[in-house]
Amino acid sequence: DTGVSQNPRHKITKRGQNVTFRCDPISEHNRLYWYRQTLGQGPEFLTYFQNEAQLEKSRLLSDRFSAERPKGSFSTLEIQRTEQGDSAMYLCASSFGDGPNQPQHFGDGTRLSIL
Amino acid sequence: AQSVTQLGSHVSVSEGALVLLRCNYSSSVPPYLFWYVQYPNQGLQLLLKYTTGATLVKGINGFEAEFKKSETSFHLTKPSAHMSDAAEYFCAVKSDSWGKLQFGAGTQVVVTP
Numbered sequence: 323d324t325g326v327s328q329n330p331r332h333k334i335t336k337r338g339q340n341v342t343f344r345c346d347p348i349s350e351h352n353r354l355y356w357y358r359q360t361l362g363q364g365p366e367f368l369t370y371f372q373n374e375a376q377l378e379k380s381r382l383l384s385d386r387f388s389a390e391r392p393k394g395s396f397s398t399l400e401i402q403r404t405e406q407g408d409s410a411m412y413l414c415a416s417s418f419g420d421g422p423n424q425p426q427h428f429g430d431g432t433r434l435s436i437l
Numbered sequence: 438a439q440s441v442t443q444l445g446s447h448v449s450v451s452e453g454a455l456v457l458l459r460c461n462y463s464s465s466v467p468p469y470l471f472w473y474v475q476y477p478n479q480g481l482q483l484l485l486k487y488t489t490g491a492t493l494v495k496g497i498n499g500f501e502a503e504f505k506k507s508e509t510s511f512h513l514t515k516p517s518a519h520m521s522d523a524a525e526y527f528c529a530v531k532s533d534s535w536g537k538l539q540f541g542a543g544t545q546v547v548v549t550p
Contacts, residue, residue, distance in 0.1 A: 363543070364529070
């Protein structure tokens with residue numbers, strides 16, 4: 323169990339650029355979640371996958387955001403035409419199923435800064 | 438919809454003193470509740486969870502929490518604070534059958550010598 327891995331850890335980009343983050347979940351975890359955390363707040367749910375299927379998207383996920391999980395393994399989160407308000411920590415979590423005894427395990431996040 | 442409210446955005450405790458972090462939940466069904474800890478520039482680490490059964494839940498690093506249905510509370514405690522407990526703590530509830538978590542706003546804990 324190597325834990326949830328997220329890359330890059332930090333991303334600085336200019337407004338209007340596109341960015342892509344990657345999340346590698348714990349192997350054999352079929353559930354994968356993306357959250358966004360702004361300064362001084364708790365994480366907010368963005369979207370989640372069961373295997374390769376994206377099952378729910380938050381209203382926070384505008385049409386500039388897209389997430390994929392090809393083959394049900396790693397996932398990518400892309401933000402197009404970044405805006406100042408996109409600056410945040412993007413957290414990925416994974417679990418095996420959604421039962422109460424299967425908690426979500428979090429990665430260390432990708433911190434996005436928009437110049 | 439299920440939600441949690443954390444009372445107090447900042448708590449300062451002396452080393453060796455009791456740590457008490459408050460969390461109240463809103464739920465129409467028996468909730469699944471969690472406490473996570475976040476150190477600077479890191480992700481969230483699970484401290485403990487309440488699902489069913491025993492209402493006093495013991496977690497890692499000497500923390501425990503008590504589920505009180507009558508008070509809709511799930512407060513986190515540690516008898517004796519250590520400098521390494523300085524971090525941000527989040528209470529969370531599993532908000533729907535799909536498993537996504539609804540987090541509170543967090544409580545920043547500062548431990549003074």
